Amino acid sequence: MKFNRRSLLRGSCQGALAVMGLPFLDCFLNNKGQAQTNGRPLPTRFNTFFWGCGLTASLWIPKKAGTDWDMTVQLKPLEPFRKKMNVFSGLRVPLDSKPNGQHWSGLAAANTGIAPFRGGEFESRTIDQQVAEVIGKGVRFRSVAASSSGDPRQSYSSLGGTNLLPSEPTPLSLYTRLFGPGFQDPTKGDWKPDPRILLQKSVLSAVAEDRKRVMQNLGASDRGRMDQYFTSVRQTEQQMEAELQRPNIEAKVSIPEPPSGDLVANNASPNLRVITPLMARLGAMALATDQTRVFNLSVSSPQNAMFVPGDPLGFHQSTHEEPVDPKLGYQPRVHEYNVASMELFAAFLKELDAIQEGDGTLLDHSLVMAFTDQAYARIHSVDGLPILVAGGAGGRMKTGYHIAGDNSPVSRVGLTLQKALGVSVDTWGKESLQVRSPYTELLA
Amino acid sequence: MPKRVHGALSLTLAICGGAGVVAAPPAENSYVASLRRLTEQEYRNSIADVFGKEIEVRGSFEPTKRTGGLAAASTGLLSVTPVGFESFSKMANDIAGQVIAEKYRAKLPCAPRNPKAPDDVCAREILSHYGMLLFRRPLTATELDNRVGLSRRMTERTNDFYAGMQYGLSMLLQLPDFIFRTEVAIPSADGESGTLDSYSRATRLSFLMWNTTPDAELLKAAGNGELNTSAGLARQVDRLMASPRLEVGMSAFFDDMLQLDTFDTVSKDSLLYPKWGSAMATSAREETLRTVIGLTLHDNGDIRDLMTTRQTYFDRRLAMLYRVAFPFKGDWVKYEFPADSGRSGILTQISMLSMFSHPGRSSPTKRGVALQEIFLCSPTPEPPNDVDFSEVNNTDGPVKTLRERLMAHTTNKVCAACHQHTDPIGLSLEAFDTIGGYHTTENGAPIDVSATIQGRTFSGAQGLGQYMHDNPRYPACVARRLYSYSRGLKYSTVDDFEDAYKAFQDSGFRLRALLKSMAVSNSFYDVGPPGKPPLNDSTEIAKQ
Secondary structure (H helix, E strand, O other), rough: OOHHHHHHHHEEOOOEEEHOOOHHHHHHHHHOOOHHHOOOOOEEEEEEEEEEOOOOOHHHHOOOOOOOOOOOOOOOHHHHHHHHHEEEEEOEOOOOOOOOOOOOOHHHHHOOOOOOOOOEEEOOOOOHHHHHHHHHOOOOOOOOEOOOOOOOOOOOEEOEEOOEEOOOOHHHHHHHHHHOOOOOOOOOOOOOOOHHHHHHHHHHHHHHHHHHHHHHHOOHHHHHHHEEEEEEEHHHHHHHHHHOOOOOOOOOOOOOOOOOOOOOOOHHHHHHHHHHHHHHHHHHHHHHOOOOOOEEOOOOOOOOOOEEEOOHHHHHHHHOOOOOOOOOOHHHHHHHHHHHHHHHHHHHHHHHHOOOOOOOOOOOEEEEEEEEEOEEHHOOEEOOOEEEEEEEEEOOOOOEEEEOOOOOOHHHHHHHHHHHHHOOOOOOOHHHHOOOOOOOOHHH | OOOEEOOOOOOOEEOOOOOOEEEOOOOOOOOOEEEOOHHHHHHHHHHHHHHHHOOOOOOOOOOOOOOOOOOOHHHHOOOOHHHHHHHHHHHHHHHHHHHHOOOHHOOOOOOOOOOOOHHHHHHHHHHHHHHHHOOOOOHHHHHHHHHHHHHEEEEEEEEHHHHHHHHHHHHHHHHHHHEEEEEEEOOOOOOOOEEEEEHHHHHHHHHHHHHOOOHHHHHHHHOHHHHHHHHHHHHHHHHHHHHOHHHHHHHHHHHHHHHHHHHHHHOOOOOOOOOOOOHHHHHHHHHHHHHHHHHHHOOOOOOHHHHHHHEEEEOOOHHHOOOOOOOOOOEEEEEEOOOOOOOOOOHHOOOHHHHHHOOOOEEEEEEEEHHHHHHOOOOOOOOOOOOOHHHHHOOOOOOHHHHHHHHHHHHOOHHHHHHHHHHHHHHHHOEOOOOOOOOOOOOOOOOOOOOEEEEEEHHHHHHHHHHHHHHHHHHHHHHHHHHHHOOOOOOOOOHHHHHHHHHHOOOOOHHHHHHHHOOOOOOOHEEEOOOOOOOOOHHHHHHH
């Protein structure tokens, strides 16, 4: 028997109406999802990695551009992936008449192509959401965000304005969201949808029908908020539709058992070194089993509070208070934190690269944008913001390059990524950050 | 004779076949004055009060965002993201599933004639009963018909009356009418302002006083017009204030005002401060709330004494941090610090000292910024972008103490303006380390805890406590925050509740006097005209 989403939406089963109750559900259960395996190409994924307070320019920027770039001391942790990534240096962040909001303007510019008016707010949807709208449809989660230092507010994924899409703050909460109730393991032979989902979906349709009533007598800003509310209702409905279908996967993975208890997630660097790979692995599993195609991982807030036990200052405070060593020419403790941040990024890439699927790894079928808020945290400067992009986007992105100091606006990276991901976009960004030419040399 | 507050009841009530209260559609000219997303605690308290404490709430809540010093102010600005709704949806199904489970279904207001078939009469009774409690107003006939219809369809699909009810109740829990506190207003005759309808009055009162949904009696007082008379309103305010649940409401306010949720993201350096564990934060938060509630509600004390009192409450963990002996038995004990302890009110409790510090070091600036904002409603601007702090940080150089390092700021004019605002407060607390421990030397040099603010010189935490106690901006700040909190505003001034503030002053700064005077005044329920809610405009921030 063939089943597709349309027939489910109509609520019919072998021509019978859905109102007949349990027998309808039974006939659904007997179908073990074979209708799904139709040999589609592997999906491309988009991920972001955020760390706060940037790097040290004299220590991370390679001298040579092109594919033959020299490895630097701060990029060294990424050595295993140098052929699978691109390094962008010398990017400008023109803010026009907007203020340079400390620890915010740079990341917002890289993330939206628009210089923000206010700290903590984005002027548009962030790039992951713009991409998710195109590549993330039809899967369970439009996007998933996680914070490895334990703060749900620590998310750089937004639908615009003040509403951030909250991060899962612990490995257990991330596991539960991805693989807890509602998850059917597509790696198992006995995959079947949960019959309760159909009922729950009917409730959501009924909620959505109340939209008109709710919208009455509202002021303009509350209308916007209720609009968002009902968009969220719709997206949850779509999530349930996706849960009724068996994802088409090629990766050989097995979903780990749930963690027995939760681990302490905070800013202490030993904890970050345990939690970050764990969350990266869960995210990678979710991507490999096509639960989501967009995974955002952050390891800190912009004012990066990472600290090594015994250091009373921590990363952010060190960037402002540690003197530049006159002999070395840089802040030595800050350098250590910069390297630690790249080690955490490498841990994320390692998990993505460890999963084989089809003709390559999950990383090969992804793009990962690593970005930050400051070019030189000590004085809050944003010009020269480092951006690293890993993954081959399923062959559509050439890798191994250092794109050096051509003074492009930072938004040019975002435009290039969207082109590689098949997002139909001609220009991206606003005012001086508006760009129309991607790095064509990187697009395959 | 009770004075009529305003003539028209917004909702005309009709009793419908014993199936509970049903409302007519809202008055034609009414409008929504504000929509405030329930906080996690408001949601949890509402579920416990509507369905019973045995019903578990399992799931995560979208975070709020502090605006103008209060998380409450953001509830009127934030919406629900897809991630947030996904969680609300799961929780709704889970909660409704527990409510109809065999274990608890005897509590439902009726039982169906046949548990395997639809029973519209019983469904209607269940949905109108819970609908009114969840929406804080009766459902309209159309709404009720619609929910009963959904339940019937779900029963037909599952051949289970209770499954049908589960999804009917689940729908109520997923509608914005539950997830948001909707304040409905009637415009005044001249259209220049409006006043909340009686159910919205009940809601504002209940969340302020008890941090939960209005109880049956309050809803009844809204329904029969009692809340629209001065005497009836005063009667309900007195009832709410006489209940021990007032502590729950005021704890929620102080938790927000004192920014105690900062603890959610505080980590301490376990090498430098091995005594600190994550459980400390929970205890420290409770210590502060117990102190505040004890002084303001139990003892009906002067709120200014919160800055100077030496009375506090300990558990075993805190006693260890404070280096005070703890009795052999017991969870929490009342304790009075000796006069020479250096402690002064909640300023020197572990909560305030540790939340606004670095992981391994105290921070006079962070403490100064936080205390200025929390207690004096005086926020500090961001430092300039290119400021160089490094010269002040070298502890190996000639500059030993943090005070000496900070004093370097005053040699720089750009820094001085703000640091003179924040640092004296912080420096007077320098005897307390990042987890609130007391010490008298730093890097071998004695700590100087003297400070001068606005021409007034004092020494140490007790000097700071007295300075704050005597500063008229402190009680005014508490009152403004309470008013803003109750209405979800980013900003308010004491002029917005002049009479209540006067009552507060006249009482010798008793919280109960402020709260009562605010809640019984008609103007407390006034709102802006349609399309323009009062004072919730971001330009108002600039005045602060």
